[in-house]
Amino acid sequence: MLRLIYSLLWVAALPLALLRLAWRARKEPGYLHHVGERLGVYGSLPNQGPWLWVHAVSVGETRAAQPLIESLLRAYPSHRLLLTHMTPTGRQTGAQLFGNEPRILQCYLPYDLPWLVRRFLRYFRPEAGMLMETEVWPNVVHGARKAGVPLYLVNARLSPRSFRRTARFGRAAAAMYRDFAGVLAQTAGDADRFRALGVPGVQITGNLKFDMQPAPAGMALGERLRKVLAGTGGRLVLAAASTREGEEPLLLDAFARWQALAGDVPRPALLLIPRHPQRFDEVAAMAARAGFSVARRSALDLDGETVPVDADILLGDSMGEMAMYFAASHLAFIGGSLLPLGGQNLIEACAVGTPVLIGPHTFNFAQATEDAIAAGACLRVDNADELVRTAGSVLADRARLADMRAHAQTFAGLHRGATVRTLAALAPVLEN
Template identity: 55%
Template sequence: MLTRLPYTLLWILALPLVVLRLLWRGRRQPGYLKHLGERFGRYRMRAPVRVIWVHAVSVGETRAAEPLVRALLKRWPEHTVLLTHMTPTGRETSKALFNGDSRVLRCYLPYDLSCFAGAFLRHFRPQFGVIMETELWPNLLAACRRRSVPVILANARLSERSARRYARLPALSALTMGALSAIGAQTAADAARLSALGARRVMVTGNIKFDISPPENTKALASLFRARIGSRQVLLAASTRDGEEALLLDAFARLAPPEILLALVPRHPQRFDEVARLAAARGLALQRRSEDQPVAAQTRVWLGDSMGEMFAYYASADVALIGGSWLPFGGQNLIEACAVGTPVVVGPHTFNFAAVAEQAIATGAALRIETADAGVNAALELLKEARRRGDMAEAGLRFAAADRGATARTLELLEGVALRAPAAR
């Protein structure tokens, strides 16, 4: 408790600012103003009898959790899976992925104070918990340990940059890592960094994102997109972040011939209108996916203002520029593009997906280009080379298929934890 005391005091002092920030974000994204009580451990929904808790912060973690959630439902058919999130987009993504499945519930995880964490655990009484990737809350994990709720960290990744940040607070990091019952790491490098911080029972299980399959409607939706677009070649800028769109739009306006269409899909939906204004400021005619109309010949930018359709965007594109990698955000998952055979171009900043990006480049499925300007130019050159795109597409399909099986290995790790877990209280 003494180790966590400064951390807890900081949370108490920061809580009014956190609430103000939540209200401010709610002005741009109203979803933040819904279910406010859940962020303080107050829940209206009735808790099921047998609960498996899976925490997925936002969109990326939620999509990564999909194969594991389905495996959990199959392995423990008498249980309900409770998905917790921190963002409205994560919550909406889980609704889209598990639409109509009454055995999957969702809510917000409360802020990391012991009173809120305790209220969450008393209400739902999970048999065990799974935290996706790197979202570690010291007070929550301590509360789980006190109540004998085993928790594993699944699909765990820890970049060198993040490891250095954790290492600045060695006692708190060791205590937090030690509260986990087991860790399934994506790579041996991730496992080594986690172990160095005090984690125990760390296994390399691989990256669950390789097990994500395109939704059943992907082919039909991609065909609809192509029908809307017509015969034009499509350059996709996928999951772009704040600041990247301006760079990519500048390069596209200067370098791309009028017959090339830029499909631009921002990472965060609250930025759709802002990105539309960026295109207009550059004199680029724009249409929105939400208009559901044929793309006019004079349209230069097709704004992907929809949720849950990324596989279809990839499948309908000729080349994909991966967002988050052109400025130091750490990159985004490129496995989805490879899984549908779309050639990939990434920027220099892929530290959150370092192993995946390097493997994709090494296999010929992706190119790394150092600037956004040069990245757009490289993508436009690829559009002229059908044979090279075909080779990259084949390499991507092989790459995406080669490393599957992480879900099964994670489930095996979880079964050992579940056997030691007490019955629902």
Template identity: 50%
Template structure:
């Protein structure tokens, strides 16, 4: 009774908030036009007759989850040729990246807003055979509708931090039934699996992390290394930074190199996590009195004036391999503020050594393993990070080279999750 009441109140709250949700999407669409496309799908409304049943439905909410899904989709297709896929997303960057994963016969849509009616309409229209949610995407109304429809649901590459577990306990009447509606969770780590079980997931297995199976784009990696060779000075990367970290990094950079001329400083390269913040971060750089060059302003080769800039802004999408190839050393975004850290595995696969802040709970095991392997180091704050960076980019260059080699070995040692997960998901599919 308590769970039914909680789900009912949740559904009504989302219905009442729907106009605000749509207004938010419209505003985001001013910078990212894809948000203004296919609006009916956000409400579970689709054109044309219902789809032919039997697709494998995979939901990858944003860019990171979509990229992580790529090796899983490849493994699924290798095991089941002719597999028809429905790929859903919640963000414009995710949907844009997902287009490259589609083959003839596949479909792509927005995952609808999590109201009871929208989720029922979604499942009635698409009639998938199995649903796969990436990483953390458990939605109460969607899970309830899937259970009523008899749809097996898998949480792939699943993770759950201690913080998220505590938050879920405060909403146990709503979230515990949603977790309990999963057929299987394929956890990244043993600790993730244990926490998922505490959250109410009835069955889980440790399968590893799909991000280890992602391979760098070799062409972009080579281009980045060529740019680095042409620059003739070290490059320090702020990798996938979050709000608040850029200004702190710029100030720490100014303090560390205040007595040095521009030619004696490394090039500071900043790649923000969210595209809508590119202009904001450019403004922060200029407000600090630093000369700026933006990646979006040139094509295959940086112009001479860019080479003289103190800061480069990586304001492009799907070029992280280029940026890691360009960098001698990276500072892990999201780890210098209490945000849990960004994906450090991609940097390791590109052979880029890392300095991590104190907050890496989103990738706790990977951070610990990278540190043990010598691919990454933990620092207390950005001032310590800049101090270590100065040493590693200077006289301690041999240590940095050893870290780069250790990074590639660390990434290669943990591959194989995609094949394991594909086998378990296909067991739930009709023959």
């Protein structure tokens, strides 16, 4: 009954969902591309399989899926891989990562209405599906079971906050999760919360993000960018990565008062990387109004002959280069954590040996954050002023900085192996 009510609400909301695409396209034109796919229309796409299907809603999930996708292609050479998304930035990230792989096809997953889901499943007829992390769409999950498509929730996480919300639906939530062939959880805490909902077949496989390997070319560009930002005075580089709306004013205000807060430590170059590309121009204008000189990554040719950039702030206005930005930085703050937004992935920074500062709000990545703090790879700060004070203290102490860098690399290395465990858990279905 709840799924019926949910579907009726979706019917009523569908015109608004289409209008929202047009609204969002004002800043991000990609929302008006491939609209038919969101309605289950795939007639122009090849559908010759056999298909393995991975759904990665946006940028973070697509990056996290990379080691799994690459391993699936190696393990099942006779299959093709269908990679679905919900956002243009996720699709763009997938194209950057896999654009040269002829066995991968990208498209949008349709809106979560029963007949649209049936169109999708009948067109591609995937042999198995994997939804990344938190992407639980009731009609997709139920439709896959009815169509005989084993569907797994992989790299699954369920924060305490999400658990409390989901638990309100009682048996309906448990029934929805029972339609999965399996739930492969990141941590023991995630697994316990899924089991408390009555979900059977939960396994702990770890976090796929630890298996992400930065490309050597990106690392080399990062070293080049670090030298460009150092300039003639040998400035250090502080990254503020994946910042969210409302955080940049706090960061810019604290950064403006750096000397008052950080003492004698010279103010570093700030590498400011908003999470959402539609906000690049807005954040650049905000920094300029705050009195900072601003350069943009899109204006730099790091492959050619470069000159030092003396601007206070370099805006990271590019997609698919986060590993490069972290490689360029001596220390990184991970956004989404100063305000109660749940935080973002800190693993990618640790993987390249860049120590991390994190704010108080990390409920979306609680276990990884606590593990990184315990390992000495991460320090938690309560607000933007404390961020500046802590950054100044760490950057002023080269021995401490080197120690945290080593801890970051060790932390990332110790937690690898989720891809192997995930493939092992999927094997009974994929090799059937």
